Amino acid sequence: MSQSPLPILITGAGQRIGLHCAERLLDDGHPVIISYRREREGVAHLRSRGAITLAADFADATGILTFIETLKAHTDGLRAIVHNASEWHSETPGQEAELFQRMFSVHMLAPYLINLHGAALLRHGGAADIVHIGDDVTRRGSSKHIAYAASKAGLDNLTLSFAASLAPQIKVNGIAPALIQFNPDDDEAYRRKALAKSALGIEPGAEVIYQSLRYLLDNPYVTGTILTVNGGRHLI
Numbered sequence: 001m002s003q004s005p006l007p008i009l010i011t012g013a014g015q016r017i018g019l020h021c022a023e024r025l026l027d028d029g030h031p032v033i034i035s036y037r038r039e040r041e042g043v044a045h046l047r048s049r050g051a052i053t054l055a056a057d058f059a060d061a062t063g064i065l066t067f068i069e070t071l072k073a074h075t076d077g078l079r080a081i082v083h084n085a086s087e088w089h090s091e092t093p094g095q096e097a098e099l100f101q102r103m104f105s106v107h108m109l110a111p112y113l114i115n116l117h118g119a120a121l122l123r124h125g126g127a128a129d130i131v132h133i134g135d136d137v138t139r140r141g142s143s144k145h146i147a148y149a150a151s152k153a154g155l156d157n158l159t160l161s162f163a164a165s166l167a168p169q170i171k172v173n174g175i176a177p178a179l180i181q182f183n184p185d186d187d188e189a190y191r192r193k194a195l196a197k198s199a200l201g202i203e204p205g206a207e208v209i210y211q212s213l214r215y216l217l218d219n220p221y222v223t224g225t226i227l228t229v230n231g232g233r234h235l236i
């Protein structure tokens with residue numbers, strides 16, 4: 001008798017890319033567990049579709065470890081873990097140290113601890129994946145988001161280490177997006193400038209990240225790889 005499919009965890013899936021991927025995974029028949037920090041319309045919609053929604057703040061180790069315990073109380077197995085939760089902040093004078101701590105915690109400490117403590121949930125004998133959502137900006141760094149880019153570069157390195165450490169039972173890969181979806185407060189001048197930075201010059205929307213996630217989940221022979229989804233920014 002076939003077992004019911006194991007859930008896929010997506011962190012920070014209350015809005016935008018994470019929410020889109022959670023909705024699409026539900027469309028494709030996967031049970032979904034999400035973490036969210038603030039209650040949002042998207043969280044309520046996922047709940048109404050049967051997703052398990054767990055409140056979590058990854059700003060420090062205590063919040064991350066508390067989430068892990070809550071997660072284990074809600075499932076004894078996972079098909080995949082998608083580390084999507086993220087903050088995109090530039091340096092604010094006088095708050096540099098706090099910003100760096102926050103960037104490190106959400107982009108590196110959370111994936112590190114959740115992977116170490118969550119690996120047992122993925123070791124069920126079937127297909128198992130970890131996907132880190134990084135940023136194409138790690139190719140060159142960022143003069144305006146220094147701590148953000150550094151923490152995303154650290155996440156890229158975690159992809160390589162965990163891929164080596166968890167093989168062959170668990171595949172570990174990354175996705176490195178560049179402009180996917182503007183924020184509501186991005187003005188026309190910013191949008192024009194951002195679009196001009198890539199060869200394809202478009203704002204593609206979240207589906208291109210779901211397509212990349214689908215590829216990584218479905219391909220049994222890809223691990224330690226970081227998929228660039230950047231419209232050809234490296235060509236400009």
Ligand SMILES: NC(=O)C1=CN([C@@H]2O[C@H](COP(=O)(O)OP(=O)(O)OC[C@H]3O[C@@H](n4cnc5c(N)ncnc54)[C@H](OP(=O)(O)O)[C@@H]3O)[C@@H](O)[C@H]2O)C=CC1
Nearest residue numbers: 012016017037038057058059084085086177178179180181
């Ligand atoms: N959007 C884009 O164009 C690009 C996105 N990316 C990457 O893709 C991923 C998704 O991007 P996007 O959808 O724009 O992401 P968002 O900026 O919408 O952030 C996703 C979620 O992360 C949650 N989050 C932030 N900080 C914490 C924290 N300390 N603890 C727990 N949750 C937290 C937020 O929760 P809350 O609801 O409380 O705000 C938010 O809903 C991110 O990793 C991002 O870095 C990379 C390049 C381009």
Ligand SMILES: Nc1nc2c(c(=O)[nH]1)N=C([C@H](O)[C@@H](O)CO)CN2
Nearest residue numbers: 086087088135178179180181183194
């Ligand atoms: N957590 C987030 N990370 C990033 C975002 C975002 O909205 N939230 N946006 C970007 C930009 O789109 C950038 O790629 C182009 O200006 C980068 N990371």
